[in-house]
Amino acid sequence: SQKIEQNSEALNIQEGKTATLTCNYTNYSPAYLQWYRQDPGRGPVFLLLIRENEKEKRKERLKVTFDTTLKQSLFHITASQPADSATYLCATGGYQKVTFGTGTKLQVIP
């Protein structure tokens, strides 16, 4: 079955810098990948979706890429702010079940 791998180590970056989070998938290429933000004790919140035939998607300070050759998606937050500190989850999509990665915890240091 599909497996989603995210760097389990926390990512600490300085305010104003660009944060880059990685999501790798195994097996087949999913129809799309989704990124969610989760704050402690809260439900995940949908951020962005990128389809298999799209290379890049942007929304305000967020950018997502999808490389089917590398089986990888990168999630970028530009001009990061302390309020961006959270855990970011990558998930597959399509007609199969939605599988989430374990997430990467981002800490933006003022």
Added chain:
Amino acid sequence: DSGVTQTPKHLITATGQRVTLRCSPRSGDLSVYWYQQSLDQGLQFLIQYYNGEERAKGNILERFSAQQFPDLHSELNLSSLELGDSALYFCASSGDRTNEKLFFGSGTQLSVL
């Protein structure tokens, strides 16, 4: 506010007991998903319903069952509870069967003592 309502927010019970978690999806959403999240496991997919029918099943234990009712709300039943069942249980909904853009509730924190 995601529009997905889960009740109760907290549940404390003893081993061997049975509990029911309830979820009301966003208005108009036909798909309901249940996930379990514990500290060392991440979000584990349990089961999905679409318009009253079971659509996909994950690693849901036989002690657990779920259903989606005609009004589209869903219930997750957990029985013969064990200490290891303690976790945060999330319900999510989406508008169609493509599984795009899930909207999550605030979760039910289950503590089995």
